[in-house]
Amino acid sequence: MTSPDRPGAPTASDRTDVLAAGSEVGDWVVTRLIGSGGWSTVYAARPADAAAGSSGPAEVALKVMPTAGLAPRQARRIMESARREVDLGSRVGHPRLIGLRESFVLTAPDRPALDGAIVLVMERAVGSLRELIDAGVPEADRGPLIAGICEGLAHLHGSGWVHADLKPENVLLGEDRSVKLSDFGLATELTGTHGYVPPMGTLDYLPPERWRAPLGELGVRVRPSADIWALGIVIHEVFSAGGSPFSGATPVARGAAVQEYAQGRAPLRMDHTVPPFWRALAADCLAPNHAARAPHTAESLLARIAAHQDATGAGTGAGSGRRRGRARTAVLATALCGVAAAALCSDAARGGSSGPPVRVGAPAGTVRVFNAERSCRERADRAAGCSLGLAVDPLRAYTADNVVPTRVWHDDVLAADCELPDGQPIIDEEARWSTRWFRVRLPAGSAPPTAWLPAVRTKDRPALPRCPRPTAAR
Numbered sequence: 001m002t003s004p005d006r007p008g009a010p011t012a013s014d015r016t017d018v019l020a021a022g023s024e025v026g027d028w029v030v031t032r033l034i035g036s037g038g039w040s041t042v043y044a045a046r047p048a049d050a051a052a053g054s055s056g057p058a059e060v061a062l063k064v065m066p067t068a069g070l071a072p073r074q075a076r077r078i079m080e081s082a083r084r085e086v087d088l089g090s091r092v093g094h095p096r097l098i099g100l101r102e103s104f105v106l107t108a109p110d111r112p113a114l115d116g117a118i119v120l121v122m123e124r125a126v127g128s129l130r131e132l133i134d135a136g137v138p139e140a141d142r143g144p145l146i147a148g149i150c151e152g153l154a155h156l157h158g159s160g161w162v163h164a165d166l167k168p169e170n171v172l173l174g175e176d177r178s179v180k181l182s183d184f185g186l187a188t189e190l191t192g193t194h195g196y197v198p199p200m201g202t203l204d205y206l207p208p209e210r211w212r213a214p215l216g217e218l219g220v221r222v223r224p225s226a227d228i229w230a231l232g233i234v235i236h237e238v239f240s241a242g243g244s245p246f247s248g249a250t251p252v253a254r255g256a257a258v259q260e261y262a263q264g265r266a267p268l269r270m271d272h273t274v275p276p277f278w279r280a281l282a283a284d285c286l287a288p289n290h291a292a293r294a295p296h297t298a299e300s301l302l303a304r305i306a307a308h309q310d311a312t313g314a315g316t317g318a319g320s321g322r323r324r325g326r327a328r329t330a331v332l333a334t335a336l337c338g339v340a341a342a343a344l345c346s347d348a349a350r351g352g353s354s355g356p357p358v359r360v361g362a363p364a365g366t367v368r369v370f371n372a373e374r375s376c377r378e379r380a381d382r383a384a385g386c387s388l389g390l391a392v393d394p395l396r397a398y399t400a401d402n403v404v405p406t407r408v409w410h411d412d413v414l415a416a417d418c419e420l421p422d423g424q425p426i427i428d429e430e431a432r433w434s435t436r437w438f439r440v441r442l443p444a445g446s447a448p449p450t451a452w453l454p455a456v457r458t459k460d461r462p463a464l465p466r467c468p469r470p471t472a473a474r
């Protein structure tokens with residue numbers, strides 16, 4: 001997430017909200033600080049139980065977004081940014097997008113600066129494209145990197161999302177230099193042809209139309225072509241050691257140059273180091289308005305890159321058959337991950353499958369109800385005031401009109417037959433936060449026969465198949 005209007009944002013060294021190596025955060029132990037942005041600090045972490053020798057998952061990245069002491073408007077922005085990250089992360093998985101494992105709210109009464117911070121647990125990358133550009137991108141890697149960004153964008157756009165903050169800082173790299181788009185704090189799902197974002201972004205990557213876009217009640221309207229413009233700037237940077245095609249000493253001056261170009265008063269001037277094929281590709285991405293840019297979708301750009309590689313063998317600076325094969329794979333993967341197959345690709349990207357069909361009547365597991373209120377946990381009389389509700393619809397607000405008549409109490413054990421990872425976000429009395437819900441069976445004769453328990457109401461995490469997304473109750 002980036003805000004152009006936050007001068008003086010604190011750095012990691014002068015903040016009291018920085019976690020030392022060895023700090024426990026949820027089920028994770030911080031191993032080191034990776035870096036800080038304006039609103040968040042990112043750490044490498046390992047699973048807490050790995051210390052005991054268990055074979056847990058590899059290192060992750062924890063993005064910690066403190067909310068303490070912020071003005072209400074800033075706190076709302078952070079919550080909104082986290083909501084977008086979680087929304088996208090739980091619904092649009094792909095190998096070219098950094099994976100989100102879970103999110104929660106930190107309870108740290110002894111560290112007021114961190115109490116209430118939002119934590120995103122992400123797949124860990126080894127660096128960013130910005131670092132690589134600063135160090136000098138090896139010629140052979142340039143084409144494959146751009147192809148990887150196109151792959152990620154093609155999947156995002158095909159799934160109906162706009163990234164809205166594409167820049168080299170948000171293109172992370174895996175161990176093998178594979179691209180992982182990240183930072184979905186401004187990402188928006190399209191409603192029809194547009195999505196809406198807060199009036200934020202990184203000036204150097206904003207398309208001309210964003211500079212004049214009116215701010216409505218929902219925010220500023222954006223379309224996938226905004227990401228394509230940003231891609232044009234990134235392509236130019238990759239081939240010109242970080243140079244912008246728009247000259248000026250500051251982002252605002254470069255923004256003025258963008259306007260001159262968009263209004264036809266100045267030509268597009270690219271650095272002579274950008275090879276002809278990439279120059280043409282970047283020029284199409286940098287078409288001056290949405291209508292001229294719209295035909296150049298991420299998918300069509302990817303197909304052009306693959307064709308170029310096939311035609312030249314060395315067109316991306318990479319002439320080996322291995323790399324040509326990689327570009328073909330990119331096109332294939334994009335085709336497979338198009339709109340129709342989005343759900344399948346999303347599951348595959350998380351390393352799982354959509355699981356066996358759910359068989360109602362044959363529960364695959366159980367969950368023990370947990371009441372975050374200690375006073376309720378200590379009594380066994382099933383007092384009405386300590387009962388908990390189960391939702392009718394996990395996609396709607398968890399309010400009194402959305403609960404079944406059957407109540408449950410702390411320590412009740414319920415049969416659960418599937419889980420929904422991306423339902424309504426629920427925050428409990430201990431500030432644990434989750435979008436996960438379990439479908440549980442109610443006693444025989446209950447109507448309806450099943451209801452939904454939010455994951456924050458249990459400590460159990462049984463291995464369950466994914467539930468079909470409920471629609472009937474909406």
Ligand SMILES: Nc1ncnc2c1ncn2[C@@H]1O[C@H](COP(=O)(O)OP(=O)(O)OP(=O)(O)O)[C@@H](O)[C@H]1O
Binds near residue numbers: 001003034098169
């Ligand atoms: N999943 C990750 N794995 C490894 N490093 C990461 C990961 N996510 C972010 N980082 C790194 O952590 C640092 C801070 O990232 P963060 O997203 O908080 O801020 P930023 O992108 O640098 O700035 P801002 O989003 O405020 O413009 C950056 O150097 C970024 O490359």
